[in-house]
Amino acid sequence: MFVLSVRRALKKSKTLRYGVPMMVLIVGGSFGLREFSQIRYDAVKVKLDPEFEEKLKRNTVSLESEYEKIKDSAFDDWKNIRGPRPWEDPDLLQGRNPETLKSKQA
Template sequence: MSVQVFYTFLNYVIYSRYGVPMLLLIVGGSFGLHEFSQIQYDAVKIKMDPELEKKLKENRISLESEYENIKDSKFDDWKNIRGPRPWEDPDFLQGRNPESLKTKTT
């Protein structure tokens, strides 16, 4: 009789050791996923302040107006300056030491 009680208790312990955490993970994950997916729908329902919305509509910049601003710009006078690697001194490479930026012609 005591052996049968021991095996029943052992099976219960194994269930509580593996089964209960798995069920908690499944049920808890379901509630967590619901909360995270609900954020997306709640964000859409938020209304913008009418004054701010009017201000944003007035300051619209069209693609054509930006193209007109950039069209006459000359991009021939730029220099390609390499950024520093993590182990290098940033002051040495960022133009504060002009001797290092001169190109060598051989």
């Protein structure tokens, strides 16, 4: 008797027929994805070589140290040269003289 009333309710109600299974799929999927992604991160944990790890700790580079290296550089004579596009001849660009290139090729 109870089974018949549940079947009747499932046939009548679209929420029970489509909504509940969809919500179970969404919530269950999120838990499943969390478990699978955790397995991935657990498997990737790799120990670094102790020498390399020590070298990384000693070799700290800060923004201030890099600024000190380049602050006295003179950029007055600097010239911006556009690189070649894929369809352009790279020898004709980059500040090169096309006449000297033709004489070299001949």
